[in-house]
Amino acid sequence: MRIKLTQFKSQPQIRRRAVRLALALVLGLSIYSNTMAAAPVTQASVPLAALQSFVAVYERIRLQHVEAKTDEELLQLALEGLILKLDPFSSYLDADDMIRLQQDTRGEYSGIGVELVPEGNYIRIITPIDSSPAYRAGIQPGDWITHVQGTAVKGLDVHAINQLMSGEVGTEVALIILRNGEELKFALTREIITTKSVRSELMADNVAYLRISHFQDHTGQDLVEQMERLKLAGADRWLLDLRNNPGGTLAAAAEVADAFLTEGIIVTTKARQRHGNMRFDASSTDPSEGWPLAILINNGSASASEIVAGAIKDHQRGQLVGNTSFGKGSVQSIIALPEGAGVKLTTAYYYTPDGHNIHLKGIEPHLKIDNTSIEDDLQLTSALDLVNFLDAKK
CATH class of the missing domain: 2.30.42.10 (PDZ domain)
Incomplete structure (x- = not known):
């Protein structure tokens, strides 16, 4: 097979098209910068050499690729490729994806x-x-x-x-x-x-078992309601299962942690732009009554799950049992685009109350237990033994 090498010709028509495209890109950057005026950031000048290279490649693809593409299709591909290379958790969302994201948040x-x-x-x-x-x-x-x-x-x-x-x-x-x-x-x-994020049951020895599978808009409220029901049924200890919980909304994680804490920081976020820095603090109300608490985590516990586990661990409110968590310590923001599309963009890292960034590290449990078989849940058994010991010790 022979590869034909050709030199890009600076034809007047192509030059004019390239100038128009470059101008559109520069204007787009300028407009976007103006929308972010609330966050003072020093804007560097547009790298013209890199922009010219982009336009040259763009024109070559538009004119010579074996399958013809419209300008709209090519710019869409360029946008998707840009976001793809940022990090594993940033992604382009078309209109259908945005709808699915909203559905997922609702459950x-x-x-x-x-x-x-x-x-x-x-x-x-x-x-x-x-x-x-x-x-x-x-x-x-x-x-x-x-x-x-x-x-x-x-x-x-x-x-x-x-x-x-x-x-x-x-x-x-x-x-x-x-x-x-x-x-x-x-x-x-x-x-x-249907991801009903919270389920619960009263186990032997008055242990209130709470399982959160995903953090959704109403997870915090649903958790407190089920805690109240379990207290009326005679519970006097908590076992919170966050295994294989991939995360969800930041606010929901803060609400769940707040159900067991009465003071101090739950989580902070740090971004490049000041308005992206957030801090969540515990309220004085205590649905958990200060009762002994054990939390189950494993390598499927990610993001919002790790926010809860990290807050409980740093405040020494409970004991973690299981395996090291996944290690997703970043925050994604949803940016709306025209025609219903959007971008899920990593905009901040979150930090536990003691200032730990667990990204790509995870959270270590106090008691490390491996499950060797599906039939025999050693992690659950160990957590039950531990929470009973904590009760006896108290």
């Missing part, structure tokens, strides 16, 4: 029920959502997705993967998963995933 969407993160050439499953098709099929935290609907995922971001896996209720999605070197095939039927 209902169509899919198979998995939380994902791109790592290397594949997509890692953070956790299957409780009672979802993925959960029932036996998909596990730490599994690697290599193909979706027969398409290799190498080089794709979470946005592209979600597009492949999205579809109407009742339709099927095929996955190829790599687990401990073994290739596994799954055929899952999409359904409405």
Whole structure:
């Protein structure tokens, strides 16, 4: 095969087009900068050499790529590529993705029920959502997705993967998963995933078991309501299960931690721009009554789960049991774009009350316990023993 090398010709028409495109980009940057005027940031001059290179490549693709693309399509691809290279958690969201994000925050969407993160050439499953098709099929935290609907995922971001896996209720999605070197095939039927984020039960010895699967808008309120119900049923200790909880909204995490704390910092965020710095403090009310507390975490506990675990650990309010958490210590903001699209952009890191940034590190439990089998939940058993000891000690 021969590769033909040609020199880019500076034809007047192309030059005029390049100038118009460059001008549009510069004006776009200027307009965006004006919208951020509330945050004083020194604006560097536009790097003209880099901009000229971009325009030259853009024109070459527009004129010579084997498949013709419109300006709108090319600019869309440029936008997606820009965000793709930032970090694993930033992504472009089209109008459908924005709707799905809102549904997820509310707790209902169509899919198979998995939380994902791109790592290397594949997509890692953070956790299957409780009672979802993925959960029932036996998909596990730490599994690697290599193909979706027969398409290799190498080089794709979470946005592209979600597009492949999205579809109407009742339709099927095929996955190829790599687990401990073994290739596994799954055929899952999409359904409405209702992520009721809190469930609870009164266990033996008056232990109030609280399971949070995801942090949604009403998680904090739902948790307190179930705590009140369990107190009336005779509970006098708390066991909070955050295993395989991929996270959710920052405010919900602060509300959950506040249900067990009565003072001090819960979490702070630090961003490049001052208005992105936030601080959440505990209120004096105490739905937990100060009763002994144990929290279950594992490597599927991420983001908002780690905010709660970190706050409880730093304030020495309870004991953590299980495995080291996932280590997602960043905050994503949703930026709305025209025509219903948007960008999920990493804009800050969060810090535990003692000032720890756990990004890519995770939170270490006080008592490290591995679950060796699905049938025998050693982590739960150990947490129950520990919370009973804490009660006796108190």
